[in-house]
Amino acid sequence: MFEELSQRFEAAAKSLRGQDKINETNIEIALKDVRRSLLAADVSLSVVKPFLATVREQALGAEVVRGVSPDQQFIKLVHDALVEVMGGANVPLNQAPSGPSVILLAGLQGAGKTTAAAKLGLHLKEKRLRPLLVAADVYRPAAIDQLRTLGSQIGVDVFSLGPDERPETIASAGVSKAREEGFDAVLVDTAGRLQIDGEMMAEMVRIRTATSPHEVLLVVDAMIGQEAAVLTRAFHEQVGITGAVLTKLDGDSRGGAALSIRQVSGAPIKFVGIGEKVEALQPFHPERMASRILGMGDVLTLVEKAAKEVKVADMEKMQKKLMEARFDFADFLQQMRLIKRMGSLGSLMKMIPGMAKIDDGLLRQGEAQVKRVEAMIGSMTEAERKQPDLLAASPSRRRRIAAGSGHSAAQVDKMLADFQRMGSLMQKMSRGGFPGGGPGGGFPGMPPSGPGDMPVLPQPSRAGTGGRGKGGMAAHTRPKAGRKRKGFADL
Structure with missing residues (x-):
């Protein structure tokens, strides 16, 4: 989704090639290109202005480093500014000091809350936690059935009282069930609306009051562009969000939502959805996302x-x-x-x-x-x-x-x-003799000599597997007496 933004950033850096150093004249030319690229990517103007000011200040105050060209130095400054705008570092889920951690999912209709709830449920299950999905969307036809189906697919329990109960009653009963039966986390799927309205916000406030959640995650469709800033601000002011889940990041959206959410609300993006499959959820790492935006790749995620x-x-x-x-x-x-x-x-x-x-x-x-x-x-x-x-x-x-x-x-x-x-x-x-770059060589996964040849998938390093076996999946085991409870910070 960031291809166009990456190309525009590269064009901005090119304007500095051949220069002796960054100065007030050439930095303004580069920043104009950056400004156009951010606005074209649907980044909110309230985010663009401080972003450019930060890059300008850092660029003019940066020391000249021997062997580093101005365009390379500029890209590094833009990378650091992008990381800062998106939060600086990965932020794990908040955890209850005792009992189940309650996670409330909010957002507009069509953003993917129900699927996001299931994805988070699977993510927690893979970390040896026992989640409970709560179906509190009583308005959208088949929303409860959809969550039940997804729960069945991933082997996670789903709680519901049917479409005739009030959402806050369902959510509260779900939390009580989780507390009584020893679940580690409760994921409450709430109803969305086609647009922000007073009734929707009032209902979200009632659900929040009834459940006292440790997390209120705003599920944002990456396709909505600058509306992400408006949506984030409205939910944060009226409901109070603690984080966000950015969905449909694999689509052809322009990427502005990823750069707007943190700056507008102060709440971090905690997860991103990168596909329709239930497994397609990743923790959000600002530094990795910045590297992808600038075309530097993301080896750690790979x-x-x-x-x-x-x-x-x-x-x-x-x-x-x-x-x-x-x-x-x-x-x-x-x-x-x-x-x-x-x-x-x-x-x-x-x-x-x-x-x-x-x-x-x-x-x-x-x-x-x-x-x-x-x-x-x-x-x-x-x-x-x-x-x-x-x-x-x-x-x-x-x-x-x-x-x-x-x-x-x-x-x-x-x-x-x-x-x-x-x-x-x-x-x-x-045997350590990988030929790269020339004809017949190149990276695994791409044709050695043309599109008709066979691709090769590289083997990952042994580090990071955690010894859990295929799929990184570990059979769930309920916490035993005396065993230290696994924290959300480990996710």
């Missing part, structure tokens, strides 16, 4: 995604197979399915530094090629998947696979040649 999906034992097994040149089609199919669980190839590639400028058309071709290769592997026998040499020695086998997958024999031949070259490349990578 590694966390991979670590969440891969078992340490599987990783070591795969590394051994690579070093011994025993990587087969079954392994490659497993890798492709791992990519799908982590997200689209395009979204993963743009987290790698230097890869943000990859043409979207090339990425789409790469994703299409992944699907074609998956179809070909699906037409292989189990023996052929585990012994690729069988295909190299048998044209008839390759013709059968071509017919079964709906592709030509030439395409299957090319796929096999690409696979053999990829095996050699990955073996070099596993």
